[in-house]
């Protein structure tokens with residue numbers, strides 16, 4: 001397998017700290033991966049990411065398969081070389097974007113037939129095809145094609161989707177052959193039904209994967225339903241394998257999911273919020289367009305030492321934002337991404353020193369209590385609404 005995972009703190013349930021070794025270097029976990037939809041974390045260069053503690057990025061198979069094409073990326077030396085990113089890359093299976101972005105034609109046992117959102121051309125994603133595409137990218141970690149269970153879904157719908165996900169997982173695993181570089185992760189589906197989630201986890205473990213993702217969350221279910229799924233997963237999935245919670249990531253989500261034994265995260269939230277002018281600080285969320293910042297000479301967060309906070313004031317950023325100057329998108333994205341990386345670093349330190357519960361209470365108290373009045377709770381609710389959408393997706397998943 002292309003990756004090895006060593007857990008050095010924690011076990012099956014509760015917070016864990018570990019190290020994921022990949023062909024492109026090691027990643028300390030729990031870790032947060034920024035989303036580079038089109039082989040680019042929007043508005044940031046690879047150097048910006050490296051300078052701000054990012055150790056792994058996610059790229060979207062659906063988008064890169066359609067443009068510029070996986071064979072072209074392969075000819076150009078693979079995804080790492082193409083985007084000048086020396087560290088690990090995880091690619092998703094494209095399934096989520098097919099369901100949410102593409103004009104879905106038909107799901108059959110063979111795969112998913114869809115129309116490109118770019119030019120209307122018709123494509124078929126099969127489990128084997130999706131593995132082949134990610135092999136051409138040279139991804140460190142690839143994901144199996146799954147059937148995303150919509151929310152709400154009846155038990156019968158969730159069961160059918162879960163069973164197909166398992167059959168596709170087996171075909172994906174077989175398609176990998178003896179590829180020693182590519183680490184393929186299985187995805188647990190099953191909606192909010194405990195026995196389906198459990199059956200899916202067990203089926204995937206039987207097939208055998210070096211890591212497991214929890215999919216189909218953050219799509220509209222209640223927060224307690226989502227947390228319950230994570231708790232069942234922690235009890236079922238093998239302690240020795242990395243666990244990846246797909247597509248969810250408010251700071252509150254990350255803390256709650258780490259507490260329930262998750263190791264890897266990705267979300268468009270820090271970059272999307274950055275571009276929308278909502279900035280994360282250790283004392284809550286801040287909307288840079290607010291008139292109160294017009295003459296504010298402080299950095300976004302006095303506790304932050306990112307490039308933006310070392311060099312620019314709130315007053316200047318507010319001006320750039322209102323003037324829609326392109327620079328603001330880079331500066332705010334850098335800050336938000338760094339906030340996430342520092343949060344993960346502090347989480348790892350707290351786990352290592354057995355102080356995670358205290359850390360998490362103190363972090364959430366400060367993060368939610370202050371900031372702009374009432375903004376914390378209000379924005380957390382807004383964030384939840386799109387925390388599991390791809391960068392360009394605005395449609396609801398319809399299967």
Ligand SMILES: [Zn+2]
Pocket residue numbers: 300301304305306307308309310334335338
């Ligand atoms: Zn900063």
